[in-house]
Amino acid sequence: MPIRLLIIRGALGLVGLLFAHAALAADDPLPAWNDGATKQAIIGFVRKVTNKDGPDYVPPGERIAVFDNDGTLWGEQPVYFQLLFAIDRVKALADKHPEWKTKQPFKAVLEDDKEALVATGKQGLVELIMASHAGNTPEEFQAIVTDWLKTAKHSRFERPYTELVYQPMLELLAYLRANGFKTFIVSGGGIEFVRAWSERVYGIPPEQVVGSSIKTEYAVRDGKPAVLRLPEMNFIDDKAGKPVGINQHIGRRPIAAFGNSDGDFEMLEWSTAGEGARLGVIVHHTDEAREYAYDRKSHIGQLQKGLDQAAEKGWVVVDMKNDWKQVFPQANQ
Amino acid sequence: MPIRLLIIRGALGLVGLLFAHAALAADDPLPAWNDGATKQAIIGFVRKVTNKDGPDYVPPGERIAVFDNDGTLWGEQPVYFQLLFAIDRVKALADKHPEWKTKQPFKAVLEDDKEALVATGKQGLVELIMASHAGNTPEEFQAIVTDWLKTAKHSRFERPYTELVYQPMLELLAYLRANGFKTFIVSGGGIEFVRAWSERVYGIPPEQVVGSSIKTEYAVRDGKPAVLRLPEMNFIDDKAGKPVGINQHIGRRPIAAFGNSDGDFEMLEWSTAGEGARLGVIVHHTDEAREYAYDRKSHIGQLQKGLDQAAEKGWVVVDMKNDWKQVFPQANQ
Numbered sequence: 017m018p019i020r021l022l023i024i025r026g027a028l029g030l031v032g033l034l035f036a037h038a039a040l041a042a043d044d045p046l047p048a049w050n051d052g053a054t055k056q057a058i059i060g061f062v063r064k065v066t067n068k069d070g071p072d073y074v075p076p077g078e079r080i081a082v083f084d085n086d087g088t089l090w091g092e093q094p095v096y097f098q099l100l101f102a103i104d105r106v107k108a109l110a111d112k113h114p115e116w117k118t119k120q121p122f123k124a125v126l127e128d129d130k131e132a133l134v135a136t137g138k139q140g141l142v143e144l145i146m147a148s149h150a151g152n153t154p155e156e157f158q159a160i161v162t163d164w165l166k167t168a169k170h171s172r173f174e175r176p177y178t179e180l181v182y183q184p185m186l187e188l189l190a191y192l193r194a195n196g197f198k199t200f201i202v203s204g205g206g207i208e209f210v211r212a213w214s215e216r217v218y219g220i221p222p223e224q225v226v227g228s229s230i231k232t233e234y235a236v237r238d239g240k241p242a243v244l245r246l247p248e249m250n251f252i253d254d255k256a257g258k259p260v261g262i263n264q265h266i267g268r269r270p271i272a273a274f275g276n277s278d279g280d281f282e283m284l285e286w287s288t289a290g291e292g293a294r295l296g297v298i299v300h301h302t303d304e305a306r307e308y309a310y311d312r313k314s315h316i317g318q319l320q321k322g323l324d325q326a327a328e329k330g331w332v333v334v335d336m337k338n339d340w341k342q343v344f345p346q347a348n349q
Numbered sequence: 350m351p352i353r354l355l356i357i358r359g360a361l362g363l364v365g366l367l368f369a370h371a372a373l374a375a376d377d378p379l380p381a382w383n384d385g386a387t388k389q390a391i392i393g394f395v396r397k398v399t400n401k402d403g404p405d406y407v408p409p410g411e412r413i414a415v416f417d418n419d420g421t422l423w424g425e426q427p428v429y430f431q432l433l434f435a436i437d438r439v440k441a442l443a444d445k446h447p448e449w450k451t452k453q454p455f456k457a458v459l460e461d462d463k464e465a466l467v468a469t470g471k472q473g474l475v476e477l478i479m480a481s482h483a484g485n486t487p488e489e490f491q492a493i494v495t496d497w498l499k500t501a502k503h504s505r506f507e508r509p510y511t512e513l514v515y516q517p518m519l520e521l522l523a524y525l526r527a528n529g530f531k532t533f534i535v536s537g538g539g540i541e542f543v544r545a546w547s548e549r550v551y552g553i554p555p556e557q558v559v560g561s562s563i564k565t566e567y568a569v570r571d572g573k574p575a576v577l578r579l580p581e582m583n584f585i586d587d588k589a590g591k592p593v594g595i596n597q598h599i600g601r602r603p604i605a606a607f608g609n610s611d612g613d614f615e616m617l618e619w620s621t622a623g624e625g626a627r628l629g630v631i632v633h634h635t636d637e638a639r640e641y642a643y644d645r646k647s648h649i650g651q652l653q654k655g656l657d658q659a660a661e662k663g664w665v666v667v668d669m670k671n672d673w674k675q676v677f678p679q680a681n682q
Binding site for chain 2: 077080154155198207208211215221222223224225229232233234235236240241242243256257258259260263264265266267268269282285286289
């Protein structure tokens with residue numbers, strides 16, 4: 017064979033290889049996940065429940081997947097992003113509340129005194145949330161959250177919080193939806209706080225967000241009918257509250273549940289104890305370099321029971337460091 | 350023109366007319382509605398909000414339509430169907446509760462003593478609902494409701510209750526969905542009671558049902574994780590509770606609301622007070638022959654404020670007798 021032809025054949029072979037690789041990448045629904053047991057477990061589950069001829073087939077309407085938010089879909093360190101919002105909100109409202117200068121937990125917030133804030137305990141945090149979240153309509157509150165998200169940035173990553181969502185989880189949401197799943201957020205965080213941006217960021221509409229809430233009342237205010245947010249807790253969507261919230265909002269048991277902390281334990285337990293194929297996934301934060309590493313002893317997102325019982329319950333534990341090719345969206349991480 | 354040709358032309362004209370009429374019927378999305386102002390108001394609204402080039406265009410995700418159930422989608426006379434379920438349920442459980450023989454409101458139910466039952470008042474009804482609805486999981490409860498619906502029949506129409514849904518409203522639900530609307534039920538009735546059959550009968554999945562509810566708790570029972578229904582009220586989805594329930598579950602203000610009683614007043618008021626094109630519809634029961642005629646003085650489905658303020662608020666009042674060609678599905682009404 018003339019050498020010129022050999023070169024052409026070689027070049028064509030290379031082009032062929034490149035195309036095959038491109039095709040493979042295009043076929044991969046989860047490119048930010050490294051190949052391995054974790055990715056295979058997820059894909060295997062989806063194939064099982066969507067296989068019409070298989071024993072584990074689930075009709076589309078019953079393909080309910082629930083996702084915790086903090087630590088599962090976006091970050092939660094060094095402190096819940098919603099708490100940072102509450103703190104900024106208290107500062108923004110301080111002029112209208114001169115009494116806050118001498119009253120805890122507001123005094124601590126205004127003086128940037130973390131120790132004093134922590135000392136006010138759970139009651140202090142609840143008061144902070146009430147004061148910073150109530151007294152408006154859901155539409156007004158969501159507009160405030162949207163504005164805050166435009167300028168607030170994470171102290172370590174120096175990026176807006178809505179960019180600190182996990183790229184592999186965004187792919188997973190899209191992959192499940194492409195396979196006939198309906199995706200829901202089931203967050204310990206505030207339902208209206210998450211609704212303000214869940215559709216834009218996750219493609220999850222407000223009616224598919226379950227979360228903690230304060231009470232509301234309906235009133236005609238200045239001649240305008242409105243729902244008003246009150247400084248009173250309504251529902252805590254955490255731990256055993258998650259199955260309760262899911263049943264209240266969704267009305268059927270999910271077949272797939274994704275969490276990262278023991279606050280998600282009951283949600284995973286209930287979801288995966290149903291009949292037929294089930295998928296329970298725990299995102300384990302093992303990546304100090306690209307994000308954070310924390311579990312059993314963390315003050316936020318504590319994960320203990322979940323790690324202890326995952327194997328026995330058949331839950332998949334995502335090792336963030338090894339299972340994720342990429343953590344946050346875009347290349348500039 | 351030869352007479353033969355004239356005949357042919359005439360015949361062709363007739364055929365043309367017949368075809369035109371058939372095409373018209375096929376194009377009619379609401380065949381059980383008589384032509385007139387009511388039907389035109391509904392169709393006109395849908396055309397406006399779906400017209401991409403018009404000033405009233407609403408993107409699909411925001412096309413939220415809410416429907417009351419009792420008296421709007423199915424019947425509610427001579428008494429709420431769910432109360433008849435509760436009564437049958439108490440009778441079915443009586444063997445396990447010998448104390449009911451001497452205790453109100455159960456004694457009244459077991460003795461078919463309507464007067465004594467009414468005399469127990471609201472508290473009596475609440476106790477009846479608690480005793481007949483709690484003590485099981487949502488799955489178990491829905492199975493009980495499903496079983497009941499298979500045999501229970503309406504005293505006057507002698508048809509199962511799920512056949513006493515309004516054909517024009519079924520068409521309306523389908524028409525709205527075909528135009529990108531997401532349809533929700535917002536019922537004063539029990540959320541789990543309606544969820545047991547809403548998908549089968551209305552095409553509305555459990556997660557799109559809002560309703561009154563009893564409290565639930567999560568527990569591991571006999572080694573099985575379960576949500577358990579408790580004999581304690583959680584939420585009353587009626588009157589001013591409807592906008593609250595809608596906000597809690599849906600998280601955005603509907604652009605169309607359908608009701609039949611003053612229990613729906615606030616839902617219609619809030620929905621139609623939003624910006625842009627809005628549709629508020631009241632089903633007025635005016636048809637004693639085919640169904641029932643009742644409004645201002647009815648003990649069930651009382652409609653007073655709604656009739657008084659419909660014109661001022663721009664709400665469409667459906668005159669069941671004149672606007673509906675057909676009331677219930679199938680021809681044997």
